[in-house]
Amino acid sequence: MKFGNLTIKNGASLAPMAGLTDATLRTMAANYGATYIISEMVSAKALSFGDKKSAALCKHTSVEGVPYGIQLFGSEPAIMAQAAAFVMKYKPDFIDINMGCPAPKITNNGCGSALMKNPPLCGELVKAVVEAVDIPVTIKIRKGFDDSSLTALEVAKRAEAAGAAAVTLHARTREQMYRPPVDYTSIAALKQAVSIPVIGNGDITTVEEALSVVEQTGCDQVMVGRGALGRPWFFSQLAAAFNGQPIPAEPTLKEKMCIMQKHVYDMCNDKGEAQAMRECRTQVAWYMHGLQGAARLRGLTSSLTYYTDIEELAQLVLKLNS
Ligand SMILES: Cc1cc2nc3c(=O)[nH]c(=O)nc-3n(C[C@H](O)[C@H](O)[C@H](O)COP(=O)(O)O)c2cc1C
Known part of the structure; x- marks a missing residue:
C-alpha cells in the first residue's frame, strides 16, 4: 500500500487515540510491527494560538520504516493549512485530518465528525492542507453523522478529488459513538467508490477478525485502536498474519x-x-x-x-x- 510516495508495509496501523497514543505508545507499537503511527488529534486552532500543550502532542516519533502522521482537527481551511505548515517542524511523514471524532466539545464547533454533514467543506479542507504541505494528506472518517446522513462515500470522493492520499473509515456513524454494530459493508462500498487506499477500522481485536475484515471488504489494510491497548505485541501478530508468517505466541x-x-x-x-x-x-x-x-x-x-x-x-x- 502507498500513501502518495510513502510505502506502507503489510500489517495493521495504530489508530490515533487522544490521551493514549502518545510518543511512548506510538514507538512501542511501531517496534512491534505497526505499519504506521499517528499522533493524538491536535487542534489546528490551538496551534494557531501558540498553545504549547497542543504542540507537545506532535512530538516526532521515529522508527525506521514506520511512517509517522500528525492528525489535525479543525473546520477552517485556512487555519488547517497554517497548522499543517506549522507542524512540519516535527517532521511528520504525512498529515491526517480528523473527520470522525464524536465528542460534543469537538462536534459543537463543527469539527471532527460534524464535518461528515458537510462534504464540500471536507473537500476544501483537504485541498487547503494538500496545498500547504508537500507530504501526503489522509483523512479519517465515519460512515456519516447519523443514519439519515450516510456521507462517507461522498466525503471520500471529494477528498480524493482534492488530493487525499488515503482514507480510513471507522465504520460507525457519529450517532453510534462507540456502540455496536460496526458496519463492515460500508468499508466494502467505500473500496468500490475510490481509487486511493482504504483502511478499515472498528472493533478489530483478533488476528482472525483482522484477516476477515480485509477479506470481506477488500480494504487495503486495517487500523487497530482499543484492540491493542494493554497488548502492543498484537501488532507483531497482525504483521505476521498479513505477511503469511507463523503468528508469534502470546507473551507469558x-x-x-x-x-x-x-x-x-x-x-x-x-x-x-x-x-x-x-x-x-x-x-x-x-x-x-x-x-x-x-x-x-x-x-x-x-x-x-x-x-x-x-x-x-x-x-x-x-x-x-x-
Ligand atoms: C479513547 C479514544 C480516543 C480516541 N481519539 C481519537 C483521535 O484522537 N483521533 C481519531 O481519529 N480517532 C480517535 N479515536 C477513534 C479511534 O481512532 C478508532 O477509530 C476507534 O476507536 C475504533 O477503532 P477500534 O475499535 O480499533 O478502537 C479514539 C478512540 C478512543 C477509544
Whole structure:
C-alpha cells in the first residue's frame, strides 16, 4: 500500500487515540510491527494560538520504516493549512485530518465528525492542507453523522478529488459513538467508490477478525485502536498474519508485566514521573484485563503515583495469577 510516495508495509496501523497514543505508545507499537503511527488529534486552532500543550502532542516519533502522521482537527481551511505548515517542524511523514471524532466539545464547533454533514467543506479542507504541505494528506472518517446522513462515500470522493492520499473509515456513524454494530459493508462500498487506499477500522481485536475484515471488504489494510491497548505485541501478530508468517505466541504473564513496566518507564522518561504516573493509569488498567483479581488490580492502578508502584503492581499480578 502507498500513501502518495510513502510505502506502507503489510500489517495493521495504530489508530490515533487522544490521551493514549502518545510518543511512548506510538514507538512501542511501531517496534512491534505497526505499519504506521499517528499522533493524538491536535487542534489546528490551538496551534494557531501558540498553545504549547497542543504542540507537545506532535512530538516526532521515529522508527525506521514506520511512517509517522500528525492528525489535525479543525473546520477552517485556512487555519488547517497554517497548522499543517506549522507542524512540519516535527517532521511528520504525512498529515491526517480528523473527520470522525464524536465528542460534543469537538462536534459543537463543527469539527471532527460534524464535518461528515458537510462534504464540500471536507473537500476544501483537504485541498487547503494538500496545498500547504508537500507530504501526503489522509483523512479519517465515519460512515456519516447519523443514519439519515450516510456521507462517507461522498466525503471520500471529494477528498480524493482534492488530493487525499488515503482514507480510513471507522465504520460507525457519529450517532453510534462507540456502540455496536460496526458496519463492515460500508468499508466494502467505500473500496468500490475510490481509487486511493482504504483502511478499515472498528472493533478489530483478533488476528482472525483482522484477516476477515480485509477479506470481506477488500480494504487495503486495517487500523487497530482499543484492540491493542494493554497488548502492543498484537501488532507483531497482525504483521505476521498479513505477511503469511507463523503468528508469534502470546507473551507469558511475566513477559507481559515486563512490557507494561517498560511502557511506564518510557513514559516517565518522556514526560517526567509525576505526569507519566497520572497518565499511565488508563493504559495500565488495560494490561489488567482478564487477570485474576482484575477488579482489585484496576482499583490499585487508579492510585499509581511513583514508578516503584508499577513494580509492586506487577509483583502482585504475578502473585495473584500464579
Ligand atoms: C479513547 C479514544 C480516543 C480516541 N481519539 C481519537 C483521535 O484522537 N483521533 C481519531 O481519529 N480517532 C480517535 N479515536 C477513534 C479511534 O481512532 C478508532 O477509530 C476507534 O476507536 C475504533 O477503532 P477500534 O475499535 O480499533 O478502537 C479514539 C478512540 C478512543 C477509544
